[in-house]
Amino acid sequence: MTGAPRARATGPLLLGVRHHGPGSARAVRAALEACPPRVVLIEGPPEADAIVGLAAEKDMRPPIALLAHAADDPGRAGFWPLAGFSPEWAAIQWALAHEVPVRFIDLPAANSLAMAAKKPPAAVPAPAGPSDPAGSPAPAGPHGPAVEPAPAAEPVPAGPADPATVSAEAAAPDPAGQPVPAVAHGPAAAPAGPANPPAPPAPPGPAGPADQADPGGQAAPVADQAARMRVDPLAVLSEAAGYDDPERWWEDVIEHRGTGGAEAFTAVAEAMEALRVEYGHGGHEDDAVREAHMRLRLREARREFGDEVAVVCGAWHVPALGERTTATADRKLLKGLPKVKTEISWVPWTHRRLARHSGYGAGITSPGWYDHLFHAPDRPVERWLTKVAGLLRDEDFAVSSAHVIEAVRLAETLAAMRGRPLAGLAETLDAVRAVMCDGSDVPIALVQDRLVVGDILGEVPESAPAVPLQRDLTRTQRSLRLKPEAPERELELDLRKETDAGRSRLLHRLRLLGVDWGTPVVSRGSTGTFRETWRLRWEPELAVRVAEAGVWGTTVLSAATAKAETEARSAKGLAEVTELAERCLLAGLSGALPVVMRSLADRAALDADVGHLAQALPALVRSVRYGDVRGTGTAALGEVAVGLAERILVGLLPACVGLDADGAAEMRRHMEAVHRAIALLSETETAGTETAGTAARTGTAARTGTETGVQPHTRTDLSTTDMSTTETRAAEPRAADGLRARWAAMLRNLAGRDGTPATPGLIRGRAARLLLDDGRLAEDEAARLMGLALSPGTQPPEAASWIEGFIGGSAGGGMLLVHDERLLGLVDRWLVSVPAEAFTDVLPLLRRTFSAYDTGVRRTLGELVRRGPAADGPTGVGGQGAPAAPGFGPGLDPDRAAAVVPTVRLLLGLDPAPHANDSMEAAR
């Protein structure tokens, strides 16, 4: 009853395999060669029968995947990945080469996708980006691919919010499961069988809205069926054999045994049968439907071709296919299954996505190793270690042939000590670490990434049907009434309007995906943050770009999210990630934000260059402050910004020491940018917590009070807030204020330094000025500092740069002096107080700064000074009746001021009929 080739006389050739098992693939090939059938049946969606012929084209290179998706909703999709070493692929190749028809016999995707869709939407596979850094754990954002860091059986919470985009993948790490994760909207748990489960979308179940995708394949509970345990046949068998690791057992017994031959199929099938007797369906209850379908198709094939039929399916199904049931019973099982219109295509796949840790639960950890095992003609260990040595040499590790010899010996001895028939991956890696890498894990990580997983990218011929991303794009274009047109045109968007905001998001997302349909241009006229201008131009090659972007996901949103996350992880510099964060906000990719933020925080933590940090902060603060025009949550961004500011605060003092002139000028710019950013940040934090502390918590954007005004309903929210919220709110402004106060203290420290340690005068002067402007430095104190800096004991260049930092050097600096009377007064008073003997010493320094000013500025300054101080009061900031600044009369002349008012009103576009009071306000 089992599918041994010997059973040929009595029935079809049943080849029970382990999906993605190179040993199984070899055995399948050998079995097909030994007794060639007239038709090959393969576990997979029958819709693929039509496109299986493409597999023979020379442009088709595994790893590839069958992608089936609902015709009206590309987000609902299932993938059946195939690697070069997959038994199914081997069978397809054999059949196509021998001109034998291939048929897929699993439940149609039309049914499986529909069955999955009946459940509350939860998870749609949004494949992780192909260049996902292997093993980097990514928090599963609501829109993000749930990249599983490990074989984790932890459920990944999938955001219930967006049915079309959630991607928590059913990463079934089942050792055997494969064409599986055809999970759409589903509890995803592939009923992964040990040697089998090409799991179809999991059965419909009462999953709650907080449905969890099940990353753990086999033994892991399906989201809603948490209590029911699934049987992992492989685990049961390996336990019986005394192994603690089911994968290793399978490798030792099957994969490492060469071609295995017919006995292996018989033995495995017998074992599976015994298991099924023991455990029934073992928790894979939807298998009954699938197996019924498989039996029907098998009967069909046998009617047509007699017994010369070969079936390649998961070993778990083999006993079921041999069961004696009636066609009527099977048909009854299949009756009334929900259906959905589907389309199917081949898409390129990658080894990384075959590996379980990059989010797609195809179920194997080491595709590269398997690929090697499958393709190595002989001596796999020796060849493998030679490959490793080659890789390490390319990376400039000194690895000689002697190393390879020693590594082979160590691996074999280790295998013997561990009682394994052949050195496996674990042994070879242990040997590589000890012999070639001096015990270090760093090169091992490289080997793991490049060879064990591998970079191999599949290819699909151009004749393959269109990718779902294109469909999704077309749909979105239609709903946003934004037609792709070849002629260039400009598009003005008002982001306060729903449609325009949607268009903006779409264009930004496409840009992230490298589809440059629109390019942003500087808005004419309005500079408001709610306006955007785009230049649109659809070129034919953009369709190719869309096809390329198809590897990132099936919808524009999920693809952009996946790409942004991948970019965040692989970004080199801090500024790059900051920019990415801004782009994510613009594109409304809140799903990618957690990953981007994390990457940002990580890079900020490791970046020792205060300059980099200071460069990143302003953009970040801008995003925090203005990002919410589009209603994106920026709470996380704020946290990161504060963290960044803290780091700058700690690092700036030491970073200001020992700079040359250029370095000092650059640092001064950073200081100014950070100063502004911190002011803005504390303002935002304070305002934000006042008005919308709770709003952020409920998922709406944290709007700043100044931006949108205090909304009445927010107030109501506040009053109902519980105690803990109130406490948090009380604490937050203090933290923000603290930041500002500490920044001021740091500036004071800078300003007060005297040459040792050598802080450039430019920076000290600038610090003093920033403090003065903020009113945190008394004027006489500023004057004292100026005197100190310009006293004869100071080196002339130092003194000159101090004054430059203080009043602003170069061409533009002078204007400030012209318009800020207080500053001019300060400089003037100090200059007057310089004793006559010392004056000649100071003169060159001042001249050095002042000579850089424009002639006009210099003349105006001279005139101002000649007019002399009009009042004797030291503070003359133009209050009514207060003593005026030097050069001006006391008080304000209301009549003369009122004369300007009409012009000002005209400029501001205000009501041309002013009241007296208004005019006063305006004048001021």
Added chain:
Amino acid sequence: MTVTVPGTESTDTSGAAEAAGAAEALRPHAEDAFATELSALAAADDRPRPARWRLSPWAVATYLLGGTLPDGTVITPKYVGPRRIVEVAVTTLATDRALLLLGVPGTAKTWVSEHLAAAVSGDSTLLVQGTAGTPEEAIRYGWNYAQLLAHGPSRDALVPSPVMRAMADGMTARVEELTRVPADVQDTLITILSEKTLPIPELGAEVQAVRGFNLIATANDRDRGVNELSSALRRRFNTVVLPLPATPEDEVDIVSRRVAQIGRSLELPELPEGVEEIRRVVTVFRELRDGVTGDGRTKLKSPSGTLSTAEAISVVTGGLALAAHFGDGVLRSGDVAAGILGAVVRDPAADRVIWQEYLETVVREREGWKDFYRACREVTA
């Protein structure tokens, strides 16, 4: 030809000698302290043994990692850590490659090498301690000058090194702190490890290693100012890096136990309440060492110090002494803060920034760490 070297049989692990030795010695050798376990293992061990090994590789791994034998004898774990590491180490000794144990101070390198030698050869005393002043004679052979002058060069005048004796008898030799040994002296090992022979040109003779000979070296990979191994020598070694304790629990446990032992010998009062403070010290050390906070959410810069478990132990011990002699006898944040600062800030410029950043971004926010934050600010400012 082989020079017969007297005196190698002196460390017999017979029960009586062991009892006497263990009672007298301040710290008995591993093969004496665990003689019962070793003999039980030898009795139960039916797997093939390499030439002159007392136990099979499997039994050696069991001896180090612990387990229960069929006859019920419990083997205590000597090394708590990944099984893989011990397996690779033992397997290496079974091949003809030498074993190099790398790790930061306090990762049980010497401990593992001693127990490996005891289990494999039944003798952990063939030891060369590497120092900056280790001469070539310590690795090859020296001369008894009285003999030499009186009778001229002869085998009687030769003073064999532990390595030479191990070669002659097919035993396991140990070299501690190999990277502290001057480079030219290190290189004398190359011939020994590749040719498995030690020439004695003065006598026109040589000592050839007999089967069973191997060498375990330990080295510190974080220490500065050491002599890096030449690549020629390095190639003769399989390297195993001993990691720091894997989980905070393990480390807290190790620190608490060692602190208790040291505290007893220093006659400091027992301080059970100190555990919280120990946990904190271990947390700070681990986070800075790993460059990431315990919850894995925030990355940190790592300071230049090694921050090993051994240093955590000394910080806590120092804090205990402070609390006992100058405080109220309870280990508080203030008592360990200065010690931590000293351990973390090795480079006054860079490390201080790292430490302050850590204080401001991690410690300040952490629940229940207020007092610790204040104490640290106090000593840091």
